[in-house]
Amino acid sequence: MARTLPTLLPADLELRLLRKSVSVLDKARDRCADCGRTPLTGELVHHYGAHAVVCELCRPMRRREPDRTAKVPHCEHGHTVKVRRAA
Ligand SMILES: [Zn+2]
Numbered sequence: 629m630a631r632t633l634p635t636l637l638p639a640d641l642e643l644r645l646l647r648k649s650v651s652v653l654d655k656a657r658d659r660c661a662d663c664g665r666t667p668l669t670g671e672l673v674h675h676y677g678a679h680a681v682v683c684e685l686c687r688p689m690r691r692r693e694p695d696r697t698a699k700v701p702h703c704e705h706g707h708t709v710k711v712r713r714a715a
Pocket of ligand 1 (some may be wrong): 660661662664665682683684685686707
């Protein structure tokens, strides 16, 4: 007697691929150490130590001055083509 194998419908495959890609993108995001929010492009974020990033909204709740402050770059930052002129 032949066993029937579970089949993967195209809609199931699409859903699995979507969930996988979203989880990969989610892991690469910086999050605020206090509220968990992802800072927006152009927003100032404050770095405390090597790994703690705090958003602009949570910054007033910390007493210590940040080690450094930086603007969140656009997602294409570093991936665009730049024209270089020969010297
Ligand atoms: Zn925050």
